[in-house]
Amino acid sequence: MSVPPDPPPTTRIPAAGRFDQPDAATPPAPAYKTPPAVPPPTPEPLPTPQPAPGRLRPSVAAGPYWAGVVATAIVALLVGVVGVLIFESILDIDLVTQDPLDTGSTTAAYIVGGVAAALVAGLLLYALVLSTPRPRAFFGWIMGLGTLAVALLPLAWTDDVTSALCSGLVNLLIGIAIWSLLAGVLTRTVRMVPAS
Numbered sequence: 001m002s003v004p005p006d007p008p009p010t011t012r013i014p015a016a017g018r019f020d021q022p023d024a025a026t027p028p029a030p031a032y033k034t035p036p037a038v039p040p041p042t043p044e045p046l047p048t049p050q051p052a053p054g055r056l057r058p059s060v061a062a063g064p065y066w067a068g069v070v071a072t073a074i075v076a077l078l079v080g081v082v083g084v085l086i087f088e089s090i091l092d093i094d095l096v097t098q099d100p101l102d103t104g105s106t107t108a109a110y111i112v113g114g115v116a117a118a119l120v121a122g123l124l125l126y127a128l129v130l131s132t133p134r135p136r137a138f139f140g141w142i143m144g145l146g147t148l149a150v151a152l153l154p155l156a157w158t159d160d161v162t163s164a165l166c167s168g169l170v171n172l173l174i175g176i177a178i179w180s181l182l183a184g185v186l187t188r189t190v191r192m193v194p195a196s
Contacts, residue, residue: 056192058129068185069122075181076118076174080110083170096154096167110170117150118178125182129190136183147175 084107087093097109121143128135154167 055195057195058135058190059193060126060129060186061189061191065126065185065189066122068189069118069182072122072178072181072185073115073118076114076178077111078114079174079177080114080170081107083166083173084110087166087170091166093166094160094163095170096158096160096163098157110174114174117174118182121178121182122185125186129186136186139183139186140179143175143179147172147179150175 084095087095088106095106095110097106097113099105099109101108101112103109103112124142125135125139128138132138151168151172154164154171155161158164
């Protein structure tokens with residue numbers, strides 16, 4: 001009795017249109033995950049070129065500076081007027097002044113003195129900024145000593161201590177107002193520019 005021969009091995013031929021389907025006997029391939037997109041690094045800003053040290057000089061914006069000086073002069077004369085009003089009109093204390101225009105009025109003397117002091121201080125500060133290495137320090141010393149001097153001057157003009165002290169107080173307030181306001185004006189108007 002003869003044994004039938006083994007059947008030839010069969011090759012599975014996929015059905016038409018089914019080439020993209022995986023064979024049931026093979027496990028599915030793992031899904032490939034794309035890595036998250038990494039944004040490109042932002043370039044660092046280039047440093048701005050700085051002028052060479054020692055090549056800067058101070059410059060003052062003239063228009064705003066002198067407008068600030070005029071405003072300071074107005075404040076100084078108003079401090080004098082208020083001082084005269086308080087001491088002479090309300091407290092009935094005569095103030096001691098030097099009247100350069102011979103107006104015969106204490107109020108006019110304080111108006112002229114306050115305006116003149118503010119303009120001279122503004123001119124001095126402007127010159128110091130353009131000519132000295134530390135203008136704020138020099139201006140502070142000059143204004144401090146000058147204010148102290150005008151506050152003490154009335155004691156040399158009269159023997160009435162009350163009048164002299166009240167006049168010195170008004171002078172002191174005018175000096176402090178001019179000093180502080182001009183220092184603020186300088187802060188807002190000065191800038192460093194390259195030396196030509």
